[in-house]
Structures are given as C-alpha cells and as structure tokens.
Amino acid sequence: xxxxxxxxxxxxxxxxxxxxxxxxxxxxxxxxxxxxxxxxxxxxxxxxxxxxxxxxxxxxxxxxxxxxxxxxxxxxxxxxxxxxxxxxxxxxxxxxxxxxxxxxxxxxxxxxxxxxxxxxxxxxxxxxxxxxxxxxxxxxxxxxxxxxxxxxxxxxxxxxxxxxxxxxxxxxxxxxxxxxxxxxxxxxxxxxxxxxxxxxxxxxxxxxxxxxxxxxxxxxxxxxxxxxxxxxxxxxxxxxxxxxxxxxxxxxxxxxxxxxxxxx
Numbered sequence: 001x002x003x004x005x006x007x008x009x010x011x012x013x014x015x016x017x018x019x020x021x022x023x024x025x026x027x028x029x030x031x032x033x034x035x036x037x038x039x040x041x042x043x044x045x046x047x048x049x050x051x052x053x054x055x056x057x058x059x060x061x062x063x064x065x066x067x068x069x070x071x072x073x074x075x076x077x078x079x080x081x082x083x084x085x086x087x088x089x090x091x092x093x094x095x096x097x098x099x100x101x102x103x104x105x106x107x108x109x110x111x112x113x114x115x116x117x118x119x120x121x122x123x124x125x126x127x128x129x130x131x132x133x134x135x136x137x138x139x140x141x142x143x144x145x146x147x148x149x150x151x152x153x154x155x156x157x158x159x160x161x162x163x164x165x166x167x168x169x170x171x172x173x174x175x176x177x178x179x180x181x182x183x184x185x186x187x188x189x190x191x192x193x194x195x196x197x198x199x200x201x202x203x204x205x206x207x208x209x210x211x212x213x214x215x216x217x218x219x220x221x222x223x224x225x226x227x228x229x230x231x232x233x234x235x236x237x238x239x240x241x242x243x244x245x246x247x248x249x250x251x252x253x254x255x256x257x258x259x260x261x262x263x264x
C-alpha cells in the first residue's frame with residue numbers, strides 16, 4: 001500500500017460504516033497476580049462466533065479491512081468487558097492491537113474511548129498489547145503510538161518478548177510498561193537451567209528499566225513456581241484457566257496457603 005494514501009484510506013474506513021463481511025467475538029483469559037492471589041486482568045482474544053480460533057478470523061482480514069477490524073475488535077472487547085467485569089474493580093482489560101493498523105494514535109483511539117464511556121469502563125483500566133511477526137514498518141510511528149497511549153493513561157505491553165523481532169531492540173526503543181515473555185521461554189523452565197538464566201536476566205533488565213513482566217503460556221504448577229522464584233508475579237496460561245467465550249472463566253491456583261515462594 002502507498003503509505004501516503006494510508007491515512008486517507010484509514011479515515012474513510014473508520015467512518016464509512018462498511019461491514020467487515022464476517023462475524024467475530026472475544027474470549028477472555030485471566031492474568032493472575034500470584035503474589036497477591038488475585039486476578040490482575042483479562043486478555044481479550046479474538047474468536048469466531050462459535051468459538052473458532054483466532055486464525056479463522058484473522059485470515060479473513062484484508063489490507064482494505066485492517067483498520068476497521070482493529071477498531072471493531074477493540075470496541076467489542078470493551079463492550080463485553082463492561083458487561084462481564086466486576087463493577088467497581090480495577091481489573092485490567094488487555095487488548096491486542098496491530099501497530100501498522102493505527103494511522104494516527106490520537107484519532108484511532110476515539111472509538112475505544114467512546115465505547116469505554118458508553119459502558120462505564122474506566123479508560124485507566126485499558127491495557128494495550130502490541131506485537132509484530134514482521135518488522136514494524138515505521139519505528140518512529142510505533143513510538144508515537146506508545147507515547148500517545150501513555151499520555152491517555154493506558155498501559156502498554158510488548159507481547160511475545162523473546163520471539164522473532166520482539167527483543168531488546170524494541171524494548172530499548174519503546175520502553176513499554178510491561179513485557180510479556182514468549183511461551184517458548186516459559187515452557188519447561190522448571191527443568192531447564194538455561195531458560196531460567198535467560199528469563200532471570202530479562203527480569204533484571206526489565207526491573208532496571210522500570211518495566212513489569214508477565215509470563216504467558218504457563219501450563220504447570222512447576223513452571224509457575226520457577227517463574228515466581230525468578231521474580232515474576234503476573235502470569236497467564238492454561239495452568240490457571242483456559243479462555244472462555246464471552247465469559248470470565250473459573251481460575252485455579254489462587255487458594256490461600258499455596259506453595260509458590262520467592263527465591264532469595
């Protein structure tokens with residue numbers, strides 16, 4: 001796409017009411033604060049109306065509908081969260097977004113803010129995750145997005161940290177509020193000294209930069225124990241709960257008196 005034409009296309013796509021041509025909804029998976037044994041937030045995950053995986057939906061998104069889908073997905077997540085999340089809580093809503101689908105940060109966030117106002121969901125509870133399997137088209141543009149979202153009071157997170165292009169270079173450039181460790185770093189970490197060394201180093205770097213760490217893809221109590229021992233309190237994965245379609249799932253592993261402990 002001609003980058004000079006992209007803003008005009010985005011403006012038209014965001015306001016002309018064109019239907020996407022397919023239906024989708026969201027599933028929610030908890031992000032658990034194991035130190036305080038509470039739900040820190042929920043990530044909204046794209047699903048088909050019958051629970052079909054994200055791939056079945058994303059495969060239908062074209063370059064022409066990318067902007068509209070990104071907007072519609074945010075609004076859908078916020079509207080569902082407004083209905084499902086406990087009233088009066090500070091539980092965060094984590095929304096994935098595509099940086100290359102945001103042409104002007106201040107303008108493209110308006111629909112999200114309006115949806116939050118409409119359902120009474122405090123915008124300070126919004127948490128935006130960004131990732132890119134290919135290099136960002138414009139690093140300065142992504143920095144502008146992160147800066148604007150921070151100005152609006154949102155949290156930002158760099159997803160899939162440690163996989164593909166989501167590494168130290170992006171961390172140095174963007175300084176998000178949080179990073180989410182890629183599940184390949186987490187898998188079997190309890191039995192892998194090398195992974196523990198790598199993750200421990202990442203935690204120390206993040207701490208030095210004032211950045212929080214979330215570990216995702218946790219499937220066993222042993223993985224959770226090892227990660228907690230390395231200084232990670234925020235966790236997500238099947239060990240705690242699988243995503244629930246348009247619902248908040250029951251969460252395991254939060255009972256008082258558990259065995260999680262920090263390594264000195």
